[in-house]
């Protein structure tokens with residue numbers, strides 16, 4: 001059977017940076033450790049005044065096509081996942097194709113283009129669409145370009161303001177891929193929830209605390225559904241578990257719950273029993289409240305065990321390194337977590353070929369999905385080609401006043417012109433408005 005999966009990935013961060021403990025926390029009168037330790041974030045990426053979801057998507061795709069020597073004829077499908085779209089009809093993928101046609105020979109007239117929406121899980125759904133299209137044999141030897149792009153901005157003063165971010169992840173999906181093979185086994189946890197929505201408005205309405213609870217509940221459902229098709233998950237089955245990361249503190253909470261789940265009825269639970277007892281089971285309690293209290297005590301103890309700490313340090317911590325520096329990229333976030341994972345593996349000299357990743361995606365509204373991926377032989381050369389560190393290093397570090405200005409400049413309800421903070425180079429930029437209100441773009445050499 002032909003393997004299908006992600007052949008290559010490229011990342012494009014917004015060109016500006018907001019230092020959360022250094023610039024944001026003092027302005028809000030908060031302890032910097034709420035950000036670095038609580039939420040697990042050092043900084044957020046922001047788009048400069050000439051950047052938006054199209055420029056970031058096109059720039060990530062341009063880097064990917066250029067590096068891989070791809071031409072428009074090699075691509076039969078362009079899907080963009082976003083929750084920051086600015087048009088209810090014309091998809092972002094058409095703008096992206098228009099940009100790429102400015103710099104590559106040929107065109108994308110025979111590529112199927114679309115836009116996917118389901119909050120942050122839409123990037124993974126686009127990946128699925130590409131996988132299914134190739135597996136169905138409808139690709140005519142071509143691959144698919146999947147791009148997750150977002151400007152995750154919140155209204156000023158909203159609790160979500162601490163977890164903003166902006167950037168794009170472009171992926172090329174193909175047969176016999178270089179990076180990871182996707183498995184057909186999947187688990188879903190999906191329900192009609194009201195935790196985060198944007199009813200025709202730019203900035204989200206968020207019930208942040210509820211969204212944390214919904215993330216955990218749907219993820220647990222998805223894990224159980226995954227186990228129903230792929231068998232029980234054991235901590236040793238997977239080298240890493242990259243999860244959707246709205247902020248690393250969210251993943252820290254999910255990881256503890258997941259670990260409790262996957263060690264149940266294993267020798268790990270038996271080994272831990274001498275120190276912290278066995279996991280409470282509902283049948284052992286007279287009331288739900290007593291069971292919940294016991295569960296909370298067990299989790300508090302589990303968190304402090306060497307076994308859990310080691311598993312967390314090896315399996316989860318490496319998935320968070322890019323996210324800590326850029327904040328939430330919504331649809332791109334879980335794909336950043338995968339990139340982060342493989343980058344950390346490469347830097348620590350770990351051989352990953354044949355190892356498996358347990359990937360957990362989540363979108364508010366709400367749906368979680370869990371699937372497995374197998375790392376391919378040529379993974380290291382793909383990851384070596386990333387220039388994430390340079391991109392992060394080169395971002396312009398905004399003062400509080402700069403941040404206020406750029407936030408206003410990107411606010412669709414304000415008419416504010418801001419001088420750019422950075423000088424674009426070898427990238428697409430926003431170039432004003434056309435006669436029907438369409439956006440225009442050009443490539444800057």
Ligand code: COA
Pocket residue numbers: 031032033034035037038039159160161162163206207208209211212215246247249250364
């Ligand atoms: N030192 C260490 N930790 C600190 C701290 C300090 N000085 N001050 C606060 N913290 C911790 C808190 O204990 C909390 O951690 P915990 O949840 O593990 O207990 C964390 O930092 C965040 O603090 P909190 O007071 O809950 O932050 P908040 O009220 O500003 O809201 C969100 C946080 C995530 C709810 C908010 O940013 C949000 O709405 N984000 C958008 C929605 C979202 O991303 N949802 C996720 C699901 S997709």
